[in-house]
Amino acid sequence: MKIVLVNPPTKSAPRNVLDAPLGLSYIAAILINAGFGVTALDLAISDSPWDDLTYILSNIQPDVIGITGVASTHLDALSIASIAKQINENVITILGGVHVSLTKEKTSHILANIDYMVFGEGEITIVELLYAIKNGGNIQKVNGIGYSDEDGNFQKTEERLLISDLDTLPLPSRHLFPMGKYQQTHIMSSRGCSFSCLFCSSRDFWKQKTRFRSVTPFVDEIAHILDKYGPRKIFIADDTFTIDIKRAIEICDTIIERKINFNWSCLTRVDKVSDKLFEKMAKAGCQTISFGCEVATQTELDILKKGITVSQIKNAIVDCKKAGISARTSWIVGFPWLTDESLSALLRLLDETTPDEVVIYTPVPYPGSRLYEYIGRYGVNLNEIPESDFYSGRDFPIPTSNALKPNEVNLSIEKVVIDLLEKGYKLSHQAGPNDKIITTTFTAIHSFAVDDINRGES
Ligand code: B12
Ligand code: SF4
Secondary structure (H helix, E strand, O other): OEEEEEEOOOOOOOHHHOOOOHHHHHHHHHHHHOOOEEEEEEHHHOOOHHHHHHHHHHHHOOOEEEEOOOHHHHHHHHHHHHHHHHHOOOOEEEEOOHHHHHHHHHHHHHHHOOOEEEOOOOHHHHHHHHHHHHHOOOHHHOOOEEEEOOOOOEEEOOOOOOOOOHHHOOOOOHHHOOHHHOOEEEEOOEEOOOOOOOOOOHHHHHOOOOEEOOHHHHHHHHHHHHHHHOOOEEEEOOOOOOOOHHHHHHHHHHHHHOOOOOOEEEEEOOOOOOHHHHHHHHHOOEEEEEEEEEOOOHHHHHHOOOOOOHHHHHHHHHHHHHOOOEEEEEEEOOOOOOOHHHHHHHHHHHHHHOOOEEEEEOOOOOOOOHHHHHHHHHOOOHHHOOHHHHOOOOOOOOOOOOOOOHHHHHHHHHHHHHHHHHOOOEEHHHOOOOOOEEEEOOOOOOOOOOOOOOOOOO
């Protein structure tokens, strides 16, 4: 069986942060090990994605096309399946990834061009599914999939359990992607996060637990990447890399002992750090730590169920910089309860701590996040928002209200940007290597017709 794996084009991430899709690299590796022939196509780095897709599919004539997707690439993922069916109506189309896993039956109407949906972690499911298809086995016995039965009704099989030992997974097949075209490579030492912040879809996808790989194979993979693809930045993309501080120190010690020299960055929480950890991370080559700070008042942090305090935010930024590591901080501006005070508190906190990078997001109620359900309390029915608005990848809908008008959100973001520019920050695309940076996401804000809301309600 010939399989083509496709990553859709993206409008929401700049080229310099893009990298070989890790989920598809794992899927490719497990399929190759199981004896299938695999080609991979990353349309996110293609200048003419639709031509490239047509060319590859026409030439390879695969039996199966596997597509990945997040919310912002969902519509393009569907277009890929439709083009694949136009080229060969018998090709088997399989859609996996975060978005379809979190929406399941809500996306069942798309089954016209999608033969199977794979929900959750895909490595075991895809192999069982393809063996069942190839050998005429019973599809219903393959856990973790959705499909349309002979009568056109949506069927969902039993849930796929999470892989218990991540060390059993093969090395991701990054070599199938044009590695020379990416400026960095991402890697994961763990999967999942034990927290459950209101706006995050990690909880539903990774089941609110963290599974760890052993330290040695993880560091071996770093050494392998550097050896095979040359010096490059490595982004440790774990949801919360330092969730277990002792283990993170162990990883740093191993990197130091093995004298592996490289620059890396990671994501973490402000309450999962310590001076000793910062010191070790700096010594092991960590250049940047991204902290999910989100908001600057305790009331809002509590609404978001963030489980951190304002003083932890302050300490983490200051101590990180003191250790010589760049502090990248991400914030969300535009929750329906936004007040002048929340914004002033943010400006004060940024002034006090001067992070090296400030990234401003707007609150997108992704399906699977509790924000999606929470917004319902304000009378917002997200199902009524046209899909094209929700998944365009550029124009994220965010909940606004009679109390918080769309232009107020834009003005609030503008206020933060202007304040920081006046203090010498530079917009990311204009910044030099030593500048402090401000980054905002593309946003078009849609007003949802809701009644006045009670600001600050938890
Ligand atoms: C690294 C990363 C990025 C990198 C991407 C690097 C790259 N490839 O170029 C960058 C920084 C560019 C990025 C950007 C964005 N990201 Co991002 N990102 C991540 C992160 C941290 C890791 C992704 C990853 O590699 N996962 C590891 C692999 C193993 O998991 P996986 O991809 O889900 O794949 C598994 C399964 O889903 C399944 N599977 C996946 N595809 C397929 C296909 C088939 C055929 C099958 C059978 C199975 C299958 O099997 C895989 C193996 O088990 C995740 C958080 C997370 N922990 O997953 C967020 C995450 C995916 N990003 C998210 C978001 C919101 C974004 C942005 C929209 C941010 C923004 N506002 O701009 C953009 C959108 C980019 C885009 N694609 O259009 C959200 C998605 C939410 C949602 N519901 O869709 C996540 C989940 C973070 C979160 N917790 O909210 N991101
Ligand atoms: S925002 Fe970060 S800490 Fe919160 S649940 Fe998501 S991954 Fe975990």
